[in-house]
Amino acid sequence: MKTIVITGASDGIGAEMARQLAASLKSEVALVLAARNEEALAAVAAQCEAAGAQALVVRTDVAEEVQCRALAAAAVARFGRIDALINNAGMSAQALFSDVRAEDLGWYEQLMRVNHWGSVWCTHAALPHLKATRGHIVAVSSLAGLVGVPGRTAYSATKFAMTGFFEALRAELKGVGVSVTTAYPGVVATQIRYRGYNAAGRPAGSSGLKEDDAMSVEECARLIIDGMNRREREVVMTARGKLGRLLKILAPGLVEKMALAALKDEVKPH
Ligand SMILES: NC(=O)c1ccc[n+]([C@@H]2O[C@H](COP(=O)([O-])OP(=O)(O)OC[C@H]3O[C@@H](n4cnc5c(N)ncnc54)[C@H](OP(=O)(O)O)[C@@H]3O)[C@@H](O)[C@H]2O)c1
Known part of the structure; x- marks a missing residue:
């Protein structure tokens, strides 16, 4: 039986991955x-x-290293192995850098602890297992981890950090059979954008992005x-993402225009 650890499994993409893995692997998986x-x-x-899988709940704040280590230990104590770690826990933020007051900048550091350091600590603790x-590591980055997105200096920084960390780790682990999929x-x-920080470090309560053609959480x-499952290096999910990555090399000014166009008018740089 495979053991798969998923962070950020209480809602959104993480919860849906848990449900889909349970539905497909049934009694063959412990989540x-x-x-x-x-x-x-x-x-x-x-x-x-209910789908036939085993499940263990481990209350974890990934912004705390000790809790990330306790998560891996709890998985091994209960199921004796870890076959996959899905680093999915994350928070968003929407603010123009120049709108953030000096006394509020601390949430930039907190966002880095959740999105980047949480992934590093969980991965370090799970790696021997x-x-x-010869398992799998998944890092859920973002298009904002490939292209800098205006209004998302903090979020993009955390996701670029993940992108670089896991790209380097992938090469390090090539010889030992552990795959890294970003x-x-x-x-x-x-709900991620509604929960994310605003300039004052409080829940934004609204989304700064146009959401009309958002992908479903199931897809x-x-x-x-x-x-x-295919041990792919990367999963770039949208045509806009694939195009943005290519254009960034060929026509970076155009990518900036595309990134600005994705923002709602009220949050555009003023
Ligand atoms: N939705 C998008 O458009 C989008 C796009 C690109 C990338 N992503 C990435 O996809 C991942 C999942 O996002 P989502 O859209 O599913 O968001 P979501 O619905 O808000 O879920 C976020 C999950 O992360 C958990 N989480 C947040 N802070 C945490 C912490 N300190 N410790 C442990 N868990 C924490 C939340 O659980 P608790 O609150 O219970 O801790 C929740 O389970 C994130 O890494 C996000 O950056 C999302």
Whole structure:
């Protein structure tokens, strides 16, 4: 039986990946579900168990190294192995850099702890066990980790950090059989932008992006799982993402225009 650890499994893409893995692997999988909201995790665990999987809820704040280490330890204590780690926990933020007051800049550091350091700490703790199973590491980055997005200096920085970290790690692990798949979702229909920080470091309560053609959470989760199963290096999910990456080399000014065009008028640089 495979053991798969998913961070940020209480909602959104992480919860949906857990449900899809449970539905496809049934009694062949044990899912270790991590996030801060234990009640929401328990609800996802019940859905996974109803599909025939085993599930373990581990309350985890990935911004705390000790909790990331405890997560990997809990997975191994209960199931004896880790076959995959999906670093999905993340927070968003929407603010123009010049609108952030000096006394509020601390949330930039907190965002880095959640999105980047949380992934580093979980991966470090799980790595010996992943080597033993020749397993999979998944990093859920973002298109904002490939192209700098205006209004998202903090978020883009955390996701570029993930992109670089996991690209380097992939090469380091080539010889030991552990695959590293980095996923770059575009706009996916979850609550992430509403929960993310505003300039004052409080929940934004609204989205700064045009969401009309957002990808469904089901499709996003399926594409990430497919990429993991095929041990793909990268999962760039949208035509806009693929084009943006290419154009960044050929016509960077055009990419800036595309990134600005994705913002709602009220959050555009003034
Ligand atoms: N939705 C998009 O458009 C989009 C696009 C590109 C990339 N992504 C990335 O996809 C991932 C999932 O996002 P989502 O859209 O599914 O967001 P979401 O619905 O808001 O879910 C975020 C998940 O992360 C968890 N989380 C947040 N802070 C945490 C912390 N400190 N410790 C542990 N868990 C934490 C949340 O659980 P708790 O609150 O219970 O802790 C929740 O389970 C993120 O890494 C995000 O950056 C999303």
